[in-house]
Amino acid sequence: MTRITAVTAHDVRFPTSLSMDGSDAMNKDGDYSAAYVVIHTDDPAISGYGFTFTIGRGNDLCTEAARQRGLVLVGKSVEESVADLGAVYREIQSDSQLRWLGPEKGVVHLALAAVMNAMWDLAARVAGKPLWRLLADMTPEQLVDAADLKYLSDAITRDEAIAMLTELAPTREKRIAELTESGYPCYTTSAGWLGYSDEKLRRLLQEAVDQGYRHVKLKVGANVDDDIRRLGIAREVIGWDAKLMIDANQVWDVPVAIDWVGKLAQFKPLWIEEPTSPDDVLGHAAIRKAVAPIGVATGEHGMNRVLFKQFFQAEAIDYCQLDSARLGSVNEILAVYFMARKFGVPVCPHAGGVGLCELVQHLSIFDYVAVSGTLEDRVTEFVDHLHEHFVDPCIVENGAYVLPSQPGYSAEMFDESVAEYSFPDGSYWKSRG
Amino acid sequence: MTRITAVTAHDVRFPTSLSMDGSDAMNKDGDYSAAYVVIHTDDPAISGYGFTFTIGRGNDLCTEAARQRGLVLVGKSVEESVADLGAVYREIQSDSQLRWLGPEKGVVHLALAAVMNAMWDLAARVAGKPLWRLLADMTPEQLVDAADLKYLSDAITRDEAIAMLTELAPTREKRIAELTESGYPCYTTSAGWLGYSDEKLRRLLQEAVDQGYRHVKLKVGANVDDDIRRLGIAREVIGWDAKLMIDANQVWDVPVAIDWVGKLAQFKPLWIEEPTSPDDVLGHAAIRKAVAPIGVATGEHGMNRVLFKQFFQAEAIDYCQLDSARLGSVNEILAVYFMARKFGVPVCPHAGGVGLCELVQHLSIFDYVAVSGTLEDRVTEFVDHLHEHFVDPCIVENGAYVLPSQPGYSAEMFDESVAEYSFPDGSYWKSRG
Numbered sequence: 001m002t003r004i005t006a007v008t009a010h011d012v013r014f015p016t017s018l019s020m021d022g023s024d025a026m027n028k029d030g031d032y033s034a035a036y037v038v039i040h041t042d043d044p045a046i047s048g049y050g051f052t053f054t055i056g057r058g059n060d061l062c063t064e065a066a067r068q069r070g071l072v073l074v075g076k077s078v079e080e081s082v083a084d085l086g087a088v089y090r091e092i093q094s095d096s097q098l099r100w101l102g103p104e105k106g107v108v109h110l111a112l113a114a115v116m117n118a119m120w121d122l123a124a125r126v127a128g129k130p131l132w133r134l135l136a137d138m139t140p141e142q143l144v145d146a147a148d149l150k151y152l153s154d155a156i157t158r159d160e161a162i163a164m165l166t167e168l169a170p171t172r173e174k175r176i177a178e179l180t181e182s183g184y185p186c187y188t189t190s191a192g193w194l195g196y197s198d199e200k201l202r203r204l205l206q207e208a209v210d211q212g213y214r215h216v217k218l219k220v221g222a223n224v225d226d227d228i229r230r231l232g233i234a235r236e237v238i239g240w241d242a243k244l245m246i247d248a249n250q251v252w253d254v255p256v257a258i259d260w261v262g263k264l265a266q267f268k269p270l271w272i273e274e275p276t277s278p279d280d281v282l283g284h285a286a287i288r289k290a291v292a293p294i295g296v297a298t299g300e301h302g303m304n305r306v307l308f309k310q311f312f313q314a315e316a317i318d319y320c321q322l323d324s325a326r327l328g329s330v331n332e333i334l335a336v337y338f339m340a341r342k343f344g345v346p347v348c349p350h351a352g353g354v355g356l357c358e359l360v361q362h363l364s365i366f367d368y369v370a371v372s373g374t375l376e377d378r379v380t381e382f383v384d385h386l387h388e389h390f391v392d393p394c395i396v397e398n399g400a401y402v403l404p405s406q407p408g409y410s411a412e413m414f415d416e417s418v419a420e421y422s423f424p425d426g427s428y429w430k431s432r433g
Numbered sequence: 434m435t436r437i438t439a440v441t442a443h444d445v446r447f448p449t450s451l452s453m454d455g456s457d458a459m460n461k462d463g464d465y466s467a468a469y470v471v472i473h474t475d476d477p478a479i480s481g482y483g484f485t486f487t488i489g490r491g492n493d494l495c496t497e498a499a500r501q502r503g504l505v506l507v508g509k510s511v512e513e514s515v516a517d518l519g520a521v522y523r524e525i526q527s528d529s530q531l532r533w534l535g536p537e538k539g540v541v542h543l544a545l546a547a548v549m550n551a552m553w554d555l556a557a558r559v560a561g562k563p564l565w566r567l568l569a570d571m572t573p574e575q576l577v578d579a580a581d582l583k584y585l586s587d588a589i590t591r592d593e594a595i596a597m598l599t600e601l602a603p604t605r606e607k608r609i610a611e612l613t614e615s616g617y618p619c620y621t622t623s624a625g626w627l628g629y630s631d632e633k634l635r636r637l638l639q640e641a642v643d644q645g646y647r648h649v650k651l652k653v654g655a656n657v658d659d660d661i662r663r664l665g666i667a668r669e670v671i672g673w674d675a676k677l678m679i680d681a682n683q684v685w686d687v688p689v690a691i692d693w694v695g696k697l698a699q700f701k702p703l704w705i706e707e708p709t710s711p712d713d714v715l716g717h718a719a720i721r722k723a724v725a726p727i728g729v730a731t732g733e734h735g736m737n738r739v740l741f742k743q744f745f746q747a748e749a750i751d752y753c754q755l756d757s758a759r760l761g762s763v764n765e766i767l768a769v770y771f772m773a774r775k776f777g778v779p780v781c782p783h784a785g786g787v788g789l790c791e792l793v794q795h796l797s798i799f800d801y802v803a804v805s806g807t808l809e810d811r812v813t814e815f816v817d818h819l820h821e822h823f824v825d826p827c828i829v830e831n832g833a834y835v836l837p838s839q840p841g842y843s844a845e846m847f848d849e850s851v852a853e854y855s856f857p858d859g860s861y862w863k864s865r866g
Contacts, residue, residue: 027529057529061494068490096460097489103683103711105541107494151710154687154719169755241611250536254587256704278583279739280537281714282746286587301536306712313715 002043002078007070007115010036011063011425012356012413013056014386015432020195022055023353024251026223028195030055032386033423034354035062035111037070037118038415041078048122049412052114053353057108059423060106065111065179068098073115084122084144086340089116089331095149104265105303109328116329117359117361121409131409135330136172140165143370147334155309161338161345175401183189183400185375186363186382187215187245189352194219200235205237212398214242215270225264231267237300240268243379247273250301254283258290271295271319278302282302285316297321300350304328308336313341319377321350333363338369346376357394358410361401389417424426435476435511440503443469444496445846446489446856447787447819450866453628455488455785458654463488463627465819466856467787467847468495468544470503470551471569474511481555482845485547485758487787491540492856497542501531508550513731515556519579522549522764526581528564538736542761548552550761550792554842560862565795568763569605569802571858573598576803581738587740595769599805607834608802609836618676619809619815620648622785627652631666638670645831647675648703648812654681657696673701676812680706685714691723704728704752711735719748729752733783737761738768745776752810754783757792758840763866766796770804779809785816790827791843794834807863 039048191204278301295318472481624637711734728751
């Protein structure tokens, strides 16, 4: 038997604010960061890696919270733990004192995500499979047992979820073969950061077109005249057949969102992303009614499954952009996928940041293979930053994620990257003073 | 001119789990704690005190987050800061890197509450007034400028809020005189913790009746037979004219809540509190429809004003139980009070914990004086624990809070208490090892 001997947490920060990568109307100077967790065992060949994503200050809070969340794992059997990750998740989550600080949101929930992401990575490594394959090899009952369905029974029951998964189970391999051939479609946000000049925008958009992307996304919301000019440039470069998405990063009140999006409607965006507070279910529903046929997308700040349940129940969104490091890892994400399928909402996960692309490729593949069974209206975000720090980085070809083949959740970072960018004592930050 | 010289934050924990004080169906062993903030100035006679409340583990995270939130205050002029607390609030809140960790929820928002509670305490001390009086002496425009109305304009506008406040402004002094006479009505939860024996429950209920309380609250939700037996005892002791409230502390899914409350309806509870996830606006609306005429109450875990906006818009609750240390201090609480008035929902603030009674008495008094103008259906929680650690503890007589008279927000703790219960190095925790 293998035992977990320690769970370490590391505050890793990259100085992305220097190049304005990631700049938008709400977040002008993020330093993309990870609260990075390593699960150590008494077998040096077996470890698990995971993280949550932040944009700088406060990453220390998530790191310390992840350390505390991980304490309960020490001493556990690896074999027993990976055989029932639902039980592990519930045990970590059941700390009622830490629960008070959310509940199920904010720093303690981000920390839960970091630790459970590492547990799922560990499980996939032990199984010798990439995470998407580990999930695709689980039975409907096993998947539903791993999912967190608490507070959801008015939207989906255990039996309904099992029935949905069972329906698609016989044809999973067919869809795996398809994706092995073509990859999972993605779009790029790399061109559209708000802090980039018009020239850089134009150049990056042309590069995206040349690389085969059929969807691009631009940040909006700081100044409406700038938005109109930038979206004009985008349509010039990508034409009118490619899809253009816009993202306001929560800067508007509901009436302002409706008014502002109206002024940008001439550019025929596919969706407006994060038009207002990420917590505002009814506000999104009102915006959706007003701006149709432009779709409404949100979810990267969607704090937990209860919020997503209400987005679905209120018919508030056209696209569900769940986040792999904000929700409570695969356990909670499974529940959101089940509900999305039932309510007929496509899931187009948020990615970018540090390592989020590495994670979400597994989720999107699994969704197609086992939950939704369709690629219609689905496209997963891709942002081309910071992949060089990952041992098994995602690969994008012709606007599609290539299926990962190495065991795990693709979450492991190079030791050298962790050492260099650890805050504040890594060599990079020390040299900056 | 006086300058802020430092903002210190202290992790203070009381061992309440030893006596099962505070035990409920979700939280079985809380150690009531405060992330306690002191704003120091270059005038030794001028300081500000504030806190947020937690139940133990993770209080260190809130303490560290409060320390980080407070850094921006150092060097500021006290006079300029207290003259525009809306600006101070927005400056603290505008840290986009820390915002990412919520946004506006969880540890970083609890920390905002702690720091801004201390700023409001400081402002009231500088003015030489108890906080309720400081607020009651502000003009409608000043109050609305201090309030955080971001994301709320689809529910209430600045002009609407000013108009509501202006309507009641001429009669504020009359209501102050009334409350000076009679106090602000409260109810007690001290009797009803789930971990107490039937004998202790009966004795404490009798004491509550003898002390003049007309409302008592019991915890429910762990076992329905126990609930029926305990509520039977309660009605035996308090009779059928007094009001009985029940509190499930979020343990149920929506269908379970409806079923379980149905079984307790025979005891004619005034409200069911926290029947399900505190984030579930639509769930509360469904429960409210199903259990009427029993009211639905929630809010102590209400993370921010956007959630409360939706509770009001969806007609999901009969009683709004905002929390003085979870919302972003008076700035955000004002906005919730304005919306509650507009939507006709009585605010019955959550209290208990560490020092929450000390804070909410000011808020309830202000609400009656300047916002709602009525006491109908209003009653504020009172729990008789831990007041001995406060320099200006609340006083309850004949089931009502006596109007505080000392300058400030009643948030200051004795230095000895802070020293003894600081975690882990205070004398109490050191002696426990």
